[in-house]
Amino acid sequence: MSRIGRKLIPLSDQVTVEISRGSIFVEGPKGKLSLRLHPSMAVKLEDRELHCVRPSDNKLHRSLHGLTRTLIANMVEGVTKGFEKKLEMIGVGYRGSVQGRNLVLMLGYSHPLVLPLPDGINVIVESQNLVTISGADKQQVGEVAAKIRSLRPPEPYKGKGVKYTGERIRRKAGKTGA
Secondary structure, three states, rough: OOOHHHHHEOOOOOOOEEOOOEEEEEOOOOEEEEEEEEOOOOOEEOOOOOEEEEOOOOHHHHHHHHHHHHHHHHHHHHHOOOOEEEEEEEOOOEEEEEOOOEEEEEOOOOOOOEOOOOOOOEEEEEEEEEEEEEOOOOHHHHHHHHHHHHOOOOOOOOOOOOEEEEOOOOOOOOOOOO
């Protein structure tokens, strides 16, 4: 049996969970999230703990068991604590700013890059070159961070570009002059 799938998901007093026909809705102080469950997976609420149940031991059900439990645990954590990713912009003139629901980035191109922010995502530009993305949905936070990073990924020679805070860039030696 799946070790991760067997673990119970504890719920705090701030979280409300509603389970209805193939879907689960989680609501907390940071927002609301929902997930459509696979038809063969079941989720039970017992004593402020969620428990994922699989019908059999075949390979599909085993793989879905841990996945379902992890997705629900991420939803519960997201509506209570939230998730965040930090990005650094390294380069001369690289900076960002928030204008309404848009993130405006200057990344060395001839024009500013304007990214509309999806609902549920908050972006804070701490210093001109440090961006914090936060929200309740772990997948959406990661997706927005990856989209911003893909606009100018860090290059290996000078290290210029957008990188996650704490990410190590493998540096290469440039050409040697003769």
